[in-house]
Amino acid sequence: MTSAQGHSPENPFPVRGVAIRVAGWIDKLGAVWVEGQIAQLTLRPNSSTAFITLRDPAADMSLSLTCPRDLVVNAPVKMTDGTQVIVYGKPNFYTGRGTFSLRVSEIRAVGIGELLARIERLRRLLDTEGLFDPRLKRPIPFLPGTIGLITGRASAAEHDIVAVATGRWPAVRFAVRNTVVQGPNAVPQIVDALRDLDADPDVDVIVLARGGGSVEDLLPFSDETLCREIAACTTPVVSAIGHEPDNPLCDLVADLRAATPTDAAKRIVPDTAAEQALVTDLRRRSARALRNWVNREAHTVAQLRSRPVLARPLAAIDARAEEIHRARAAARRDVKRLLATEADRVGHLTARLTTLGPAATLARGYAVVQTIATSGEPHVLHSVSDAPAGARLRIRVTDGAVTAISEGSE
Template structure:
């Protein structure tokens, strides 16, 4: 065969691109460390979740947590940097760090080597809370029309608070004192620090899914701005807004106003105030029922007395005191009216009878019978066919015409002989 038909030789694979030519672990670690080393320095903000300061160690190991998400970074820094920090660094402190990403090839771990630490001041925290407040307000999370009504008498109250805290004691004690039959579904979570927000959100979702829970109370005692910072977290505020169960915020004291107060369906000034506003006072309600029964009974008695007085007034009126007197009076009036009508009708009939008599006499005087009685006669021609006709002219009765002559006591027939004036 010719060399043209021979397959072209393939290039040998690069290291790490096939199972036959793998990279050793050290090569991969060195390459990853080189890539990460190219990232340079970066500023990062978060809360210190863990801090390990060994007395004889020059390096401090910390875990920096994102308060709005379940994410964290391992941080290393010189011991002197922690000791000379602008504020005392403890777990839960909000800080801003400048560091360089670093990959330790020996253990294959990633960390942030910090070279500068700055504390987040109260003014900056308040400014961030204000910006978040405006954002949530623009989205409508504070709209009063979205607030769900609190049930009058909840069967089970979901309570999210710190373990064995004064807030838990205040809510449960005051609520049980006011309504002994009240039940609680308590979820103990951290109420400050880096782990507070995710655990509170998880407890909130768990209680919201429980169909037996009628209202959820998020309670915590007072504290500084940093202590109450989790309750102004965007994740927690959105979780409260997404709940279908009414949520009561009882965080801090009266002057404190975290953002969860604005998102919740009801804001209570203190945990004690929350218990008073969601659970009715059994003694006060019983007193109210007793007072309402007394007032309703008194109102009913007053109504019966008023109606009895009205009936007595109606019965004392003349029309009811002697009901037949009105009939008697009207009966006499009816009799007088009937007499007057009868008299008027009789007079009218008499007058009309006289008028008819006069008219009859005049008619008899002017009628044909009276004229005939005075000697006149009515002459009619009697044709062979047809009805008799009044004779009005001699021309209508030529000789030989048959005539009918009516006189006062009857009628006679005659035959004409012609016109008498002609002879």
């Protein structure tokens, strides 16, 4: 059984068969509107057909277009490389060469208003995604060792940045990447240079610089691919595009926006003379502040030393010592007076006791008569009955005692 044509090596399709079938399939597609940027425009002499390469600004993709020559020549806006256009055409496959192209029947150049509207829509999109968030901005190093510079070859922006930066800090180094800064090839070259510099560990900051220009000239710097690449960089990026009124989207994504390339050099590289003057001024101010602080503290110490408690620290003790001496003298005097008073009182009491005592009575001629019992214990004689005749008596007088025998009572 014979297999269907084209499904086995024994029964292949001829080239014309495949080409005719592909052309038939593509011919069934309807006409479409396509937007892009003219990357190449070819008008051959004595040819009624113009050949255009239409590029997608946001991707590395392109389409081949063919159109009548008059459509390009008589266009209301001059068609050149880099012009943003919208075309209306039908897909076509040329069987003779086996190529695909879009047969264009209408071309419209994108006006400034439409370009600005699209940039505004892209700006809102990137803002919604957070690419403009100030918290994502990376700090610019104070003194970069190597500055990556992306700019046009032999451009005024390169000259201004290098001249101003080296004038402010002669030791600064540059890693320059010269690229196309306008037209259809600008974005891919700038993106490649940006990735190259971001991967270089010696580069501390990257400057994207270009002089002024029209809105169309600055379109690459509002490209979505470039903006996202800047946001993805790990190295700080400075945008110095155009002049003060120019504000492409890369200014909003970059970590620092400079008004001009010269301003970028001033904001990245410190001025040697100014920094030295600042250091000198800070040293002078710090020395003056230190001297003032020392003088103030010395004055405070002098005031503290002049106070009586520190000028004569023993004065309070001396004053208290005098009080203690006076108190001790008064106490001693009072004690002596009290002792004298008590001594007089004791003397008076002694005299009275002596006067009233038995020894004094005996001295006046009295005697104490005691009976001596057989037990030997004497007892004071109170009655004559206590001393019958023959009783032994002990008579005590002032200078001693005598013993007597009672002869009875009278």
